[in-house]
Amino acid sequence: MTPINTETVFRGLALSGGISVGRVCLFNENRHSNLPAYKVAGDGVDRECARVARALKLVSERLERVRADVAQRIGQAEAEIFVAQRMILEDASLGAEVLRAIRERGCNAETAITSVLDFYEGQLQQVDDDYIKDRASDIGEVRRRLLDVLGNMRPSLQCGPESHCQRGHSRIVVAEELTPSLTLSLDPEHTIGFVTEHGGINSHAAILARALEIPAVSGVPHIHSLISCGTEVVVNGDTGEVIIRPSEETVRRLVGDRGRTTSGARAAAPVAGLRVMASISRAGDVAIAREMQAEGIGLYRTEFEFMAAGRVLTEDEQTDLYTQVATAMRGHPVYIRLLDVGGDKALQFLDIPHESNPCLGFRGARLLLGNPDLLRTQARALARASQTAELHVMYPMITGVEQFRKLRAAFAEATSDISGQNMRHGLMFEVPAACLEAERLFEIAEFGSIGSNDLIQYLFAVDRDNELVAHDYTAANPVFWEVLGRVAAAAHAKGRPISICGEAAGNPAHLEALMDAGIRQLSVTPRLIAKMRAAATQRGVPRPT
Structure with a gap:
């Protein structure tokens, strides 16, 4: 090209x-494009098997060192990534197949490792599940590490x-x-x-x-x-x-003036009349939120904690995470979203059934209602964490009043024996049906948050990750702003806080339209906080009347 x-x-x-x-x-x-390929017999078979055994041992040791280093520098959850790779590496059946390829086909170590791991990686890539496809890359990573050891190479x-x-x-x-x-x-x-x-x-x-x-x-x-x-x-x-x-x-x-070779953002002081909060995916992200002077956590995507760990977190583990965020942001609102899995965030360890159209299927509130143990564990962890500081619990992908009532009742039942709870309960406005029912929802919900990414996707029937229709995925459509105005008006009529998150919240070009729609609480990635405040200062944000 x-x-x-x-x-x-x-x-x-x-x-x-x-x-x-x-x-x-x-x-x-291309470092693995010219790997040696040769046939072996007799003592050569034993030598190649010994090379494989040595490579397995060295890669396992290196992965353990990487795991320990990542745990210290970044966090324990991220370090679990390399535990997962070691599990692949130490899978007895995988090693046995590599050795079988050498003994039965007389191929060398590089050829055996490549053929066996390529096969497994290809099998996972054919599965119609984004989470499983992403795990295929871990097999490719293990293959590359083994080949690097065999050929004394590095990235x-x-x-x-x-x-x-x-x-x-x-x-x-x-x-x-x-x-x-x-x-x-x-x-x-x-x-x-x-x-x-x-x-x-x-x-x-x-x-x-x-x-x-x-x-x-x-x-x-x-x-x-x-x-x-x-x-x-x-x-x-x-x-x-x-x-x-x-x-x-x-x-x-x-x-702006930050230069041409840096991505670093600078903190900016809050602006009267506009609350800019941080959207985070991990408890550790609260540090950068504080550094950027976030006026709260507007969206804590708890499912990413589970993704990083590669398993369902226990009640105690979740309690520790939520308490960490609540304590760090004491004095500011903290909005924590219940697990929003399914759709584009399928988790293999939850055993979610295959769906031909997962974004319109068993996800968000539907999945939580269908997995009472999962909901119960998270609800109890949030209730315990709220004993430290007030938490706002957000219910994802709500389609209407009755669904919100059911999920709220299930949450209350799961936490009925926990004293000293300090929580408010609200919902994400992401489904058009919920937006059309906003007036009734705000009779029982204590706050609302507009999830602009999913709302645009469902309003205009467009997959934001599909390059063939991506041009239709835009917040510039007037219909989107009509819907936002309706939800905000319903919130104000009941005296409920209303915020917005997603790409539309972090685009300075939309700030004036957000103000006109009556939305004065934004939740953006921490790096965008200063940018949105600068835009507000430049435009002049009128104080609410």
């Missing part, structure tokens, strides 16, 4: 929030001694796929962004990128052939946009 020489915008999948501007380093995808950048090489400088890494080893091994201090062709939002690498606060976007086809080392790129991890060869005006619009 012909390289791009003028400003060009691509839209991919936002994996990790933030905006970075910098020059590209291409990841070396590296493609560029060499060229004058434009960004080695030792801030750089945006472009690769086919974002993997945990790539995320960690290429010096996070100098890596300010990732752009990849493949990689899901639930992948372990995406979780690590978010924990490291490195903006990342995936799903940009043929990106390797469109740019070269040293090309300037903007990575917008909030919107999923990748801008190749941005103009000076584009850079100024996106990052």
Whole structure:
């Protein structure tokens, strides 16, 4: 394909929030392209089996060192990613198949490992489940680690001694796929962004990128052939946009005076008449929220704690996490969303049945009502954490009054024996039917939060991750603002707080329309807090009457 020489915008999948501007380093995808392949017999079979055994042992030891390092530098939940990889590595049946390939087919260690692990990775990639597909990348990661040991190789950048090489400088890494080893091994201090062709939002690498606060976007086809080392790129991890060869005006619009090679955001003081809160995915994110002077946590996506751990968290584990956030933000409101799984966030360990259209199926409130033990555990953890500070509990994907009543009643029953509770209960307005019933819902709900991403998707019947229809996924449609105005008016009529989260909340271009709709509480990724306050100061936010 012909390289791009003028400003060009691509839209991919936002994996990790933030905006970075910098020059590209291409990841070396070819280090395993010329692996040795030869036949063995007699003593050669034993030598190849011994090579496999040594590689398994060394990779296991390295994964344990990485796990310990990540636990110390980032967090225990992120460290569990490498426990999962060790489990794959130490699977007895997997090792047995590799050795069988050597003994029965007479192939060398590299060939045996590649054929066996490629087969398993391919099988998982064929499953129509995004969570399972993302786990396939872990098998690929184990394969690459084993081949690196066998060939005495390591992940590296493609560029060499060229004058434009960004080695030792801030750089945006472009690769086919974002993997945990790539995320960690290429010096996070100098890596300010990732752009990849493949990689899901639930992948372990995406979780690590978010924990490291490195903006990342995936799903940009043929990106390797469109740019070269040293090309300037903007990575917008909030919107999923990748801008190749941005103009000076584009850079100024996106990052202001922060410079062309940094993604760091600066804190800005609160603005009268506008509350800007932080949206977080992990309890550890509260640190950056405080640093950015967030006026509360407007959305805590608790399902990401489960994704990172790769299992259902216990009541005590959840209580500790929610208490940590409540304590850190004492004096500010904290809105915690109940598990919003299903749809694009399917969790294999919950044994959710396969669905042909999961975004319209067993997800959010429906899944919680269908899994009373899951709801009970989280409800009790939230009730216990609320003994420390007031919590706002948000119910996801509510379709109407009766569903909200049922879920609220189930929550109350699960926590009836816990004293000293300090909670308010409200809902996410993401389904058009709930928006049309907002007046009745606010008779029983104590607050509301508009989830703009899903609401736009369902209002206009558009998959925001489908490049064929992505142009219809926009907050610019007047119908969206009519719906927002209706929900906000219903909230104000009952004296209920109303906020908005999602991409529409973090776009300064929408600030005036949000004010006109009567919405003065925003929840955005911490990096966007200063940007939204700056926009409010520039435009002048009228004090509420």
